[in-house]
Amino acid sequence: MDNSNIVDLRIKKLRELMSENDISFYIIPTSDPHGSEYIDNAYKTREYMSGFTGSAGTLIVSKNEAALFVDGRYHIQADLETKETCISVYKLGIDGVPSVKEYLNNQTVPEDRIGFDGRLMMEDVFESINGTVDATFDCELNLVRDIYENIPKSREEKIIILDDEITGESCESKIEKVRIFIKEKDADGLFLSSLDDICYVFNIRGSDIAYNTVAYSYAYITRESATLYLKRNAYDESTTKSFDLSSVNIANYEEIEEELYKIKGKKILLDKEYTSCLFYKALSVGNEVISIKNYDVIKKYIKNEIEQKHARNYAIADAVALIEYIVSLKSSIHEGFEVDEYFAKEYLTSFRANMKGFYCLSFDTICGYKENGAIVHYSVNKDSAKELENNGLLLVDSGAHYMGATTDVTRTIPLGELSDEERAAYTVVLKGNLKLMDAIFLKGTRCENLDILARESLWKIGLDYRHGTGHGIGSFLNVHEGPIRIGYKIREDMPQPELTPGMILSDEPGYYAAGKFGIRHETQLLCVKKYETEYGEFYGFEPLTLVPFEKDAICFELLTAEEFDILKRYSDLIREKVMPYLSEDGKKWLDYNTNFID
């Protein structure tokens, strides 16, 4: 049975269950109980039901339609993966395409019953739907469980506890800051479900979700106590003892729901974006729940000096790995070895894994050759991997966790001769990457103010990329770290903090010529103070990523003198920092690509 028939069959089964339960619409979001962005296999029900493998999207099944809502990153991929199934793809961001909320509002009547699994629906999403849609909700209905027979078990590995030399701040100090916030808000406690916030505060790391260094956990911090809920296999006696020293109690993850129902008469802070609507309900009974944003209390997005030091150091290691990889991959292809996207992707991991301090990849490497590069979040499949040739562009978006830092870098590698269109596109995207990298701005500037620097060169010729220009990056934590996001849309629901020294973010404009090639240049940046004048403090960026752009792919005549100057300064920095650690071949390649004298 082919994939399309399997999906249609599953939808059919779901419709039967919906009918039995008197449900007219069933929502399957992409989520786990913690509102995580990356979802462990144990929670990939949306993928199972729709066949669409992307990392984000919402499936809404009704009698008449199985509607899959995907954002700009997945417009092409969702079409491809749901081809010949009953799934209709709704491409969010395109004029006239309704949002999930609007869709439900248009399609439902007050008599309808809408069902979903409330453990996997975060409170903020639920409230936004509930606020617009006039229907009844059943939020304790896990219908997929009866269709998805062999749901994978989630991993429950033992956590690691990090030294202050890695984190730069003790768990006690971080908890103290949380308590100051609790007191300021005149509250009793803060309930945390967001895994990266918990790992940050308690200085622990895990590997329960692929590519994320987090452990399944909850935490409840009050003015007097702090309890960390971990999976049973994630800790042992030594963990408990170690946390005793910081006055942190360890408790069982499985008991959290029960524990929540025991809390009464308290004023509790929580972030609705990361709290499931079921848990929100549990806490609402007998307590006053106050909605906050976790990033307002846990400011992990502003890196301390130690975190910045690790970011700088591991950026060199990461660059060495990526440069040696590029050199070696190119020479393999030129020597006639059979190399496909899948091999190219796996091969890169081996270079990073050799680096001291390597922990694991920070996300599944995207390795798209030619037209596959135009699929923004392309996931290569062993069987369908494209053979690499002596020409065209290979887009490689990759990164790793090191013991103290996380990397995320995209370079688009010319494997040989390029078309004029490819070189022009490579250069136009490069202009944006360089301009953003070189931005100087006054204190008070926000990400939305800078976005146009990265997009302008594309907009001027009627092009664009349908994704953000950048995102925050954790320190040995999630590769997408909120709330930072560079984009031009000013979203009242996601207010950006002012750009502040210590923030680490990506600078990743792109251009995707569907069916032909894709280009993305992603450079990790650290926000730093540049100077102070009578007008105030001026900030800018220090590039962390130290991998050069490739000379043969650049149309120098399209660069302005200013852009060429930024490129030269960036290239000089790379030579200075990375050259000493490279092999002879690596040195030769770096020299060629950073030397603009000839």
Add this chain to the structure above:
Amino acid sequence: MDNSNIVDLRIKKLRELMSENDISFYIIPTSDPHGSEYIDNAYKTREYMSGFTGSAGTLIVSKNEAALFVDGRYHIQADLETKETCISVYKLGIDGVPSVKEYLNNQTVPEDRIGFDGRLMMEDVFESINGTVDATFDCELNLVRDIYENIPKSREEKIIILDDEITGESCESKIEKVRIFIKEKDADGLFLSSLDDICYVFNIRGSDIAYNTVAYSYAYITRESATLYLKRNAYDESTTKSFDLSSVNIANYEEIEEELYKIKGKKILLDKEYTSCLFYKALSVGNEVISIKNYDVIKKYIKNEIEQKHARNYAIADAVALIEYIVSLKSSIHEGFEVDEYFAKEYLTSFRANMKGFYCLSFDTICGYKENGAIVHYSVNKDSAKELENNGLLLVDSGAHYMGATTDVTRTIPLGELSDEERAAYTVVLKGNLKLMDAIFLKGTRCENLDILARESLWKIGLDYRHGTGHGIGSFLNVHEGPIRIGYKIREDMPQPELTPGMILSDEPGYYAAGKFGIRHETQLLCVKKYETEYGEFYGFEPLTLVPFEKDAICFELLTAEEFDILKRYSDLIREKVMPYLSEDGKKWLDYNTNFID
């Protein structure tokens, strides 16, 4: 008695009255009963009491202090004008300087009584103070009346009624749109106090406030009726008859308060930014008041085709006037005539007044030579006017109302030899003006996204200007027209609409070297659709202002090739549009300044 003693005496008198009325803080905002930006002399109480002549600012008098709060435009001027008085200047926008709200919150105790004249305090300002400050308010206390003996009378001139050929849309059609909005909001009526909104909807113009083409008025539009309240001298029988045709009732302005108290049991829409807290109170009794933004219902900031046509045509007239003026002024100075700032300012008006369709100036011309150019909103005084010489920079910010369009343009005129610093600064500001003028952006972009294009060249060398980059401009209406404002601060209280074809706004970066010179380049722009691709609709600007920048003031080596290209295209446009209408001398000057072949 010198000015400083007069001010101190007035403050002393106010303190006596405060003491008699048991008032510990008295607030004097800069406002009239309509929340107008430009204030008629009849309402200039803040100026009278503080000696500060700027167009915005708040004075708060207590026993210990007379605190004047001014924004970035007036930091220098307020210092100068209040020198040697008891006034303390609070420079808003500088780190650590409290806002009016914060100041009152810090300085007052719950026992304090804060007084002000509620006719001149808009409801939104009052609510924001009332929401943070724990004290008692007396909002019916006009203490200045007893100090300000000869308060000027306000003008009450007869209104003019505009043809549809000037406005592009009939009064009936505009009222119909208001009614659709009222129905959408499920309300009974809309109360309007903002003068430009009223003039726009009813297609009338007046001259009650200097430089503004508005008439003192109120309006109340319901589902069935529309009443326009005008000053008794502003209309006659023919006005009433003419409005009869549009089913609009004319009533007496003076009766409005009484009328408001008669409205009961209604659901009334109003904009708190333009409704005095006394009127708000009046309407709140027995009605449901719903807060809206007038610009959400009266979209005058998007100009129709006719308004755009007038804007283009009158821009040519305005450019001819300004160019001929520049040529003539320069030649007068070169020929040795004694010319000072005051003459220079008045002289310009005579050129504009000659133009067909001229109505009046759109604001008091700013004409600042050398160090006076650094005072952002410099107002020249006949006695202290600076003599113009054969060197240095003269900043001229001016504009006019024509029968269908309003202009606002700043050019900084080199009167002869310039220092290297002046030329460099002229050029750095020019870069920003050109980059913003040439911006291309996707539908969905807002003003805050574009601001950096104008500021970047300054920020890169640690400089800035402490004012917005641009503002909306009316069509034969207020020269500052909300809600459009180009700035980098993203203000939740003033959300910018998406940039939309038909918007007219200014592009006016500057640089002010205190004590030396000031530079501002202001070009009026019309937002237009540029092209549409698979990525969506792309917008950009058509420059309306057609006055060239002066070649002798530009350091061409500081312009990038891209910027030079924008300058050339802009100059070519000016030649094409304006050359035919110029005198021989004008032609020669324009040719020189727009010809870059040599």
